Amino acid sequence: MDARLRRARAALEAVTDPEIPVVTIGELGILRDVQVDETGTLVATITPTYSGCPAMDQIADDVGHALQAADVGPYRVRSVLSPAWTTDWMTAEGRRKLREFGIAPPMHRADAGDARAIHLVRPAQAQHVPCPQCGSQDTVLVSAFGSTACKALYRCRACREPFDYFKPY
Numbered sequence: 001m002d003a004r005l006r007r008a009r010a011a012l013e014a015v016t017d018p019e020i021p022v023v024t025i026g027e028l029g030i031l032r033d034v035q036v037d038e039t040g041t042l043v044a045t046i047t048p049t050y051s052g053c054p055a056m057d058q059i060a061d062d063v064g065h066a067l068q069a070a071d072v073g074p075y076r077v078r079s080v081l082s083p084a085w086t087t088d089w090m091t092a093e094g095r096r097k098l099r100e101f102g103i104a105p106p107m108h109r110a111d112a113g114d115a116r117a118i119h120l121v122r123p124a125q126a127q128h129v130p131c132p133q134c135g136s137q138d139t140v141l142v143s144a145f146g147s148t149a150c151k152a153l154y155r156c157r158a159c160r161e162p163f164d165y166f167k168p169y
Helices: 003-012 056-069 092-101
Strands: 031-036 042-046 075-079 139-143 151-156 162-166
Touching: 003 031, 003 042, 003 056, 042 056, 056 075
Parallel strands: 042 075
Antiparallel strands: 031 042, 139 151, 151 162
């Protein structure tokens, strides 16, 4: 890998998610690729967690600022919707950081042979998501949508704390 690409990747490793600043866009799987195209332009490819994600403009701006500060020459930020983002793209480090921040990471991974269908309506029995505060399994779904559309709001019956759960999809 050439020095320009190394500088770009190093700069982008520090870009955090604007809604969850303890985790990077790489750890969330939003940063999909960094390469140089046939014209010599560096291309950073990002994928939103869902197609209407309001943070994507800010993420694209943050990526641009990081590349500009790294002095990598001509660049562009490319947003792609296909393949669609999946929580499987989150790194183990990203999941750990979410938990420590008080957000329960997705419980299931499709690549582990544990794929779950996406339900547009609430299933008859909501799953018990472990509380990121105390670890209790005695939790209850409060709302299918939490602080953002990609998260659900749960409450722990043991410690009584509310928490977001990053929905797996």
